[in-house]
Amino acid sequence: MSITSLSAPRFHRPEWATAPVILGAVIALFWVVTLLTVHWWTPYDPTMLAGMRFSPPTWENWLGTDALGRDVFSRSLYGVRQSLPIAIAVIGCAVLIGAVLGALAGYLGGLVDEIIMRAVDVTLSFPPILLAMAVTASLGPGLRNAAIAMVIVWWPIYARLMRAQVLAIREREHVEAAVASGAGPARVLFKHILPLCWSPIIVNATMDFGQIVLLAASLSFIGLGAVPPTPEWGQMISEGALHFYRWWIAAGPGLAILSIVLAFNFLGDGLRDILDPRSK
Template identity: 80%
Template sequence: MSVVVPTQRRWRSVVPAWATLPLVGGGVIILLWVIIGFTIPLWAPYDPVSLAGMRFQPPSAEHWLGTDALGRDVFTRTLYGVRHSFPIAVVVIGCALVIGCTVGAIAGYVGGLLDSVLMRLVDVTLSFPAILLAMAVTASLGPGLGNAAIAMVIVWWPIYARLMRAQVLSVRNREHVEAAVASGATRPRVLIKHILPLCWSPIIVNATMDFGQVVLLAASLSFIGLGAVPPTPEWGQMISDGALQFYRWWIALGPGLAILTVVLASNFLGDGLRDFLDPRAK
């Protein structure tokens, strides 16, 4: 008599308990930033764009991260920065997923000339360094977070197109797919019902890890003046202000640590999701 092992118990038998720490730790950090983003207007000690004290005050009990060149509280502006960095990352990842996965799924399943044309377009886009392509697109459209988001979608969708195509190619010749085709199912139904459900695990993991990279790229564009426009409390813009006053280290400390925590958390979360969705990866 065969014994069915519950999924959770079987997963725990493959992945040790300590392997869930990245998943929990990364998720908690991201959740804390989300909560701060939603609630910061209710309890922020100062206004992020208004004068809060004297210029260039070092960290103190009144201003935990000091003040900047205009007397604005750096701690408050750092917390408000998540309200700009997180939404743009969600929009960029979401749009890149929709465009890239659609193109990759069609290319991988249809094949032939269409596959060659779409993948050559992907190769051309990926041949440019991400930061240079984003800079070129944003410079042509003009500074602003909206234009920066468009540029980053152009940078990121080919990554998901190639990844989805590879997943579709690995699944489309399986027996259950051939059985669905033999039973008379249409090609769209075969793709949506029988192929795509088996392709999402690596896509989700990659998107989770890319979240922090999008935040970092958005900050990089703002740092060079192609992203957020002053006085927007955006992390890259704040680091740029601090770079002009490098001996007043506290101006860039807060946003720098914020970006660091988000990038690390997204990588921890993605690594934990990989272990959870595919225990054999360890």
């Protein structure tokens, strides 16, 4: 027997634990911690004067100041208190509404399926940003109305996804066996079908998280989201666009949005590998 065969077995890292997934988890954890603790450790109040107007980055103001002399670094960190909760609320409501309607459409079929799917088709026929703009403009500016608009835009995605899962799983042998044994429709749906439908929903919701943050920032960028002086990333980028050569005004919120979108895309890829190894 060789010495190599007697050596201790090596530790094999799980295939999903790649550098991008770990990086995404670290970034997401940073923003969650920032959301919970930002008011304790930021150097300046995000709505108060912190220096001269349009001051470039210095040791006192790491990302400079804006048109009103407010600290851009502090405002960029405080922006997560608007973007992260709204993304969580939109994802939760969209998944709930879409999953319920999609499950009913896929399992009941017939007229119920036709009505729900035609509503889905009509909603998805509009570009998401235009539909969100129209709904928000009709309700009025504000983060709450922007969240309602984004739920209207996003629920059809999960309804269609859940319907496809239900249609595929209800034809499996264990479902037919449950029906043959006398199980009622509700028991078959909730016990034998829905528990097997959630993997793609969870993966899709994780990857959509960053897109919702981006859409919320887009609505604020055009004046349909957060109302000043609330520190919000899209609104800060809009201000930076007005003062284009003061690049630091938009740099902080832009990097924050970029980091969140990348983080949740990386996490979505990792979850897909965990929940559906065949996708590799």
